[in-house]
Amino acid sequence: MAFWGVEVRPGKPFIHAPNSGRRLHISQATLGTGSSLKNSVVQCNVGNSSPVFLCSLFPEKTEISQLHLEFEETVEVVFSVIGPRSVHLTGYYLGGRCGQHSHPDDETESYGEDIADTETERSANGSVEDEYEDSFINDDEDPEIMSPSTVYSSEGNL
Template sequence: MASFWAIEVKPGSRVVHICERATGKLRITQATLGIGNGTEKSLVQCDVRELGKSPVIAFICALLPNTSETCPLNLKFEETAKIIFSVIGQRSVHLTGYYLCHDQAFPYLHSDTDTYSIDIENTETEESSDPHSEDSIFGGSFIDDSELLVSAPSPKSPIRDDSELPKSKDLNLDRIQEQSCAGIKTFPDGFVIQELEKGHPIGKLAALGSKVKIHFTGMLKETGCIFESTVDRHPCHFRLGDEEVIDGLNMGIDGMSVGDKRRLIIPPSMGFGEQENIEKVPPNSWLVYDVELVGVRRY
């Protein structure tokens, strides 16, 4: 989920922001020139400091009255960073953005918000052909990146107890076949892509940047415990390659055709890593995702 963030940085003063894991990563999306009579440009300087790393100091934008008074930004800071903002010029600058917490592999799955979106391509599997499937838990079809977090309140999606989640079947996760076996790709870091079922031979391919629609079940490799699933729910939608989706899913879905089913064995480095705020997922957990691609829409 995401929460709004904003500060005003005045000339001659510094604003210190200390990121915390409880609030999540900070993403700054825009700088706007403050009200005033100054006619000279205002430069925004950012000093980033992290434990064990050298400080990084840089100008992130320059704003000029009556000419360029706003500047879109795409800056993301880790939870461990200390950030010092300052302005060189005559007028203050307002910085806006949001905190983004990694509650799940898909941060919008259990969100309080609804997203404005565009329709999905109608090349889907039979399972997703239900007319109601277009009204996904994300508030419609695909997420429009330009409005990703510009949202309106909506009823919270119900979170079910473990007893309501489907039980995994015949996982045998610790007995995955060797790389030489057909349909299995094993990578040096332990990441595994296993082809479970092939879809339509000429189905649309998922590629980085395309918008995909999937059904999935997420499990802990060690115990087989299901921590997240869209079974008996609407499929989820996102843009493949989105930074807010774990790397293992982005890489594992890339190259799938509509109707394909894969099992992904995801190491901590491509999953949630050492994060401690992920519900039902201990830090440094290996994950297993069974994924079915049910729709693709190009850029």
């Protein structure tokens, strides 16, 4: 992983060029400094597609937005801001393309574990049949009706 960050200013879009072999993960958008109290919207265009809004940031209310976006496009991605204040986008580059396995000579590290290759542990005394025997729902009996609880006022009266 490698850090990535950019300040996108109103009227000055940022163009992210295709980067073969690396995916861009954007994890946060933060409102830049300024005195305007109007919101700023981050939008994204992938190639010639229609723009989509990623987030809307409001001064003194919502100045940070958590994002979980990954780009591995073969065309340019354009980020722009609609509004008076700049927005800082931060994230990181991931090693390979999605679904691409790394080679032993790769310098990237794998932080995950493929759970399909792990063994599960079973209790020696239990079986699949009695796994759900002690369900928290008891359909065999009539439901027990509880009386409402007593509520006391701040003076200790009912």
